[in-house]
Amino acid sequence: MKYRELGRTGWKVSEISFGAWAIGGSWGDVDDRESLAALHRSVDLGVNFFDTADVYGDGRSERLLARLRRERSEEIIIATKAGRRLDPHIAAGYNRENLSAFVDRSLKNLETESLDLLQLHCPPTEVYYRPELFDVLDDLVKQGKIRFYGVSVENVEQALKAIEYPGVQTVQIIFNMFRQRPAELFFGEAKRRRVGILARVPLASGLLTGKLTAESKFATDDHRAFNRHGEEFDRGETFSGVDYETGLQAVEELRSLMPAEMTMAQFALRWILMFDAVSCAIPGARRAAQAEDNARASDFPSLAGDTMRAIGEIYERRIQPLVHQYW
Numbered sequence: 001m002k003y004r005e006l007g008r009t010g011w012k013v014s015e016i017s018f019g020a021w022a023i024g025g026s027w028g029d030v031d032d033r034e035s036l037a038a039l040h041r042s043v044d045l046g047v048n049f050f051d052t053a054d055v056y057g058d059g060r061s062e063r064l065l066a067r068l069r070r071e072r073s074e075e076i077i078i079a080t081k082a083g084r085r086l087d088p089h090i091a092a093g094y095n096r097e098n099l100s101a102f103v104d105r106s107l108k109n110l111e112t113e114s115l116d117l118l119q120l121h122c123p124p125t126e127v128y129y130r131p132e133l134f135d136v137l138d139d140l141v142k143q144g145k146i147r148f149y150g151v152s153v154e155n156v157e158q159a160l161k162a163i164e165y166p167g168v169q170t171v172q173i174i175f176n177m178f179r180q181r182p183a184e185l186f187f188g189e190a191k192r193r194r195v196g197i198l199a200r201v202p203l204a205s206g207l208l209t210g211k212l213t214a215e216s217k218f219a220t221d222d223h224r225a226f227n228r229h230g231e232e233f234d235r236g237e238t239f240s241g242v243d244y245e246t247g248l249q250a251v252e253e254l255r256s257l258m259p260a261e262m263t264m265a266q267f268a269l270r271w272i273l274m275f276d277a278v279s280c281a282i283p284g285a286r287r288a289a290q291a292e293d294n295a296r297a298s299d300f301p302s303l304a305g306d307t308m309r310a311i312g313e314i315y316e317r318r319i320q321p322l323v324h325q326y327w
C-alpha cells in the first residue's frame with residue numbers, strides 16, 4: 001500500500017482507503033460478520049483511512065468502525081459526516097445546535113473523545129454561502145470535539161466555493177472513469193490550497209467492476225434499484241448518474257483496454273490514482289475478497305499514456321455529453 005498526504009492535516013492516508021456506506025445499509029442485506037472481515041482485511045493490507053456517516057445504517061457503520069478500532073492496534077483514521085439526519089434536509093438546519101448534537105452522537109457511536117475528520121454531508125448549495133456555519137465548525141475544533149473538518153459535495157461548483165474557507169481540509173467528490181469533470185478546474189485549485197481530495201463512488205456503484213449486466217438484479221432496499229432516477233437522493237450518487245445501459249456499453253469498451261494482470265475494479269481504481277491531486281479513493285466493499293481486490297490496486301505501476309488517452313476518448317464519446325455539465 002502506498003500513502004499520500006491528506007491536505008494539511010499531517011496524516012498520510014492509504015491511497016486506497018475504505019468507503020463504509022454499504023456496510024451500514026441502502027445496498028440490500030448486510031451481514032456484520034462479513035463487513036468486519038472486509039474491514040479487518042483492509043487493515044491487514046495497509047488501509048488506514050475509513051469514510052463513514054452518522055446516517056449509514058443509522059449509526060451501524062460508525063459502530064462497526066468503533067469495533068474495528070477496538071480490535072486493532074494500528075492507527076485507524078475515521079472520517080464521518082453530519083447533516084443528513086435533518087428532515088427536511090434544508091440549509092437552515094445546518095446550525096450550531098444541530099451540528100453539535102450530530103457530533104455528540106457520532107462521538108458516542110465511534111467511542112471517541114474527538115472526531116478525526118467531520119464532513120458536511122452534501123448540504124444544499126446555500127450552506128456554502130453561510131460563513132457563520134464554518135465559524136461553528138472552527139469552534140468545534142477549538143472545543144476539541146473534532147480535529148479537522150471538510151465537506152462532501154455534490155458538484156464542482158460547491159467544491160470550489162467550499163475551499164475558499166481556510167478551515168476546510170478535505171473535499172469529498174465523485175471522481176471515476178465516468179465522472180471526470182473534477183479533474184478540469186477543481187483539482188488544480190485544491191492542490192494549490194493543499195486541500196485533500198477523497199474520490200468517492202470510484203467504482204460507479206459497481207458498474208466499473210465489470211461484473212454487472214443487463215440481467216443484474218438488486219434488492220428493493222438497494223439504492224441501485226430505488227434511486228436510479230434520483231427518487232431518494234441525488235441521481236449522481238447511483239451509477240454516477242450514468243444511464244445503466246449506456247454505462248454497460250462503455251464498460252465493455254474499457255474492458256478491452258484493461259492490462260491483463262488487473263481486475264476491472266483495480267483498473268478503475270488505478271486510473272483514479274493517476275491524478276496526484278487525489279489523496280485517496282474510497283471504494284465501498286462488503287466482503288473481504290472485494291476489499292482485498294481493491295486495496296491491491298495500489299500495487300500496480302502507472303497506466304500507459306496510450307491507455308489514459310483511450311479512456312479519455314471513451315469518456316468524451318459515450319459519457320461526457322450525457323452527464324458532464326451536471327456535476
Ligand SMILES: NC(=O)c1ccc[n+]([C@@H]2O[C@H](COP(=O)([O-])OP(=O)(O)OC[C@H]3O[C@@H](n4cnc5c(N)ncnc54)[C@H](OP(=O)(O)O)[C@@H]3O)[C@@H](O)[C@H]2O)c1
Nearest residue numbers: 019020021022152200201202203204205206265283284293
Ligand atoms: N454523499 C456522500 O458523501 C457519499 C455518497 C456516496 C458514497 N459516499 C462514500 O463513498 C464510498 C464509495 O462509494 P460507493 O460505496 O457508493 O460506491 P463504489 O465504491 O463505487 O461501489 C461500491 C460497490 O461496488 C461493489 N464492489 C466493490 N469492490 C468490488 C470489487 N473489487 N469487485 C466487485 N465488486 C465490488 C460492491 O457492491 P456489491 O457487492 O453489492 O455489488 C460495493 O458495495 C461510500 O462507501 C461512502 O463512504 C459518500
